Amino acid sequence: MALLLTIYLCFWLGPALLTGWLAAERGRSPRLWFALGLLFGLFALLAVGLAPRTERPVDGGDFEKLFRAVVAVVVVVVLPLLVSWAFDFTKSRDANRLAIVAVAIALGVLGVFALFWVMDQIVDRLPRGWRETVRPYVFVGPAVAVLSVFLIYPVVNTILISFKDRRGDRWVGLDNYEFVFTDPSMLRSLRNTAMWIVVVPAVALVVGLLFATLADRLQRGESIAKSVIFLPMAISFVGAAVTFRLIYSYRPEGFGSNVGVLNAIWTALGNEPVAWLTQRPWNNLLLMVIMIWMQTGFAMVVLSSAIKAIPDEIIEAARIDGASEWQVFRHITVPSILPTITVVTTYMVINALKVFDIVFVMGAPENNGTEVVAERMLTWFFTRQNQGYGAAVAVVLFIAVIPVMIANVRRFRAEEAIR
């Protein structure tokens, strides 16, 4: 037993010291990596089953004990080295990129599975009374930890930073908010975003609803027609923006011919080519078209399934009573799917509120007067390195979604009550 204990300690402390030393060599905090090594060594020892379980002590003969010890050595020594090597490898500049990517994927995918398995193994070795008290926290733990560090803490931190200066050192009171609500470019972004969250959901909803209603009557080809409208949903905002830049493309006289559809139609009507994306304030509308193109399919698909869920008898009865198609649509279809319309609208409003990529890719928002709030946030915090301004803009976005947040929690509570 004493021998076994010595082996433990050696194989536990050894790798921890080794990782600490390696970290020091590479200019990282040795204490931190020593602690990580200790922790990992403990995990590994427990996982392999060398550590005493409360109920099932290591059983089997000497040979099995030896075998387990060897496995433990391999796990404890090799795994941390492997993980550490894999991390450095994914950061290396000269290695084969395919190999780096393969290692990174293996690390990320296997790592998260290993995490849960090892933690569950450890829980199995706790005293019996503790196990089922601790296990739920092991299951929710990683999710809660990630959410706390990467969402809850940042929300609090961003609110604090929004009252500090550009580098987050000094308190400046409400200065950043004063900037947000006085800077001409910021004011334009607020106005534009207000337009985005009205126009995009409204148009996408109307077109989507009409298309869903009409497509519902097709005997053949309904699913193909719906796929066509839904397809842009698969494309990235960047891809969509480039796609529409081709449509809006403009070249001034002497810089080549105009290959954009819009200018082709415009000149065919006898006009001079126009630089569409610099035409204030209509260029905003042209950018909104991109998002409408992308989101209509979503509205259409969700509304279509809601329309199909309306019982046929109701519609039949209305028709027998002599209701026109428009009356059926207005007085039966729309009221029946009103809850779905609310959900779809909320989703699209939030999406439009956070629109960033389209404006960013189209370029020069300040010259063209196409600024939006989310784009300002990135410009100020990332491009112009002013964290205070960036944080204040982010808080404006956050305040805008708080009503939705409260509504979501309320709805969830109501659902739980009837469960």
Place this chain on the structure above:
Amino acid sequence: MSVGANKKAGWFVKGTILVVCFIWLFPTLGVLVTSFRPAAEANTSGWWTTITKPFDTAQWTLENYRTVLDASGFNNALLNSLAVAIPATVMPITMAAFAAYAFSWMEFRGRQVLFVVVVALMVVPLQMALIPILRLYNGGAELFGITVFPDLDLNGTFLGIWLAHTAFGLPLATYLLRNYIGSLPSSIIESAKMDGADHFTIFTRLIVPLSVPALAAFTIFQFLWVWNDLLVAYVFLGGTSDNRVVTIALQMLSGARGQDWHVLTAAAFVTMALPLAVFFSLQRYFVRGLTAGAVKG
């Protein structure tokens, strides 16, 4: 199903649908056609002019794709996008599935409160998280002189962006999976417990196989979300030629060679190819995933 109840589609309905479908396909079609045209032609005439002589092979070329993949570095960007998207999909789903199981079938203190927090976090704009996470990655965090988050130098690393995407995807994933896993019949879980299965076994052998539809739907949603994302990659991974993902590469190309339509359209199509393949092959799950994503902020 409701065919009998509906009025038949007249020529007006059919015509309207055809026109709308044409308008909706037109932009994508333009990109696709232009990407196969030689530079000289793509930049001097509209892509629709090809329709007059579609079988003239001189007006088609694959050269643009060669340029984009090799010279413009999209080869590398595609690999990076995979390296970001695959773990950034697996990680939140695994964590969310374990958490959803615990929220549904395990008793513990704080269960209700924690889940309400998850519901509330669903609509938090990720802009709120960018600055603090970047600060954590660049310098760690200290509270009363104690390091609570070590300086791991995660900026520009895959792990850094995985964790960010994991956090942004987790609330929705947990919410959806809990709704699904919570609605599984309790009898099967009870009987598995009777047979002596522990929670880990029940989860891996019973819950995961039964939840495949929900898991598949969310997998597709999250994968496409990460693949198509520009903002998170821009902030945490950056635009160096080593690190950049396809969306960043396309955005930079659009800035640098904004009038070279032959290259730009080919690049755009390279970034779209995988999402479109997913769309066409897994359409049913795709639609389910996206419509389920409606509650996300």
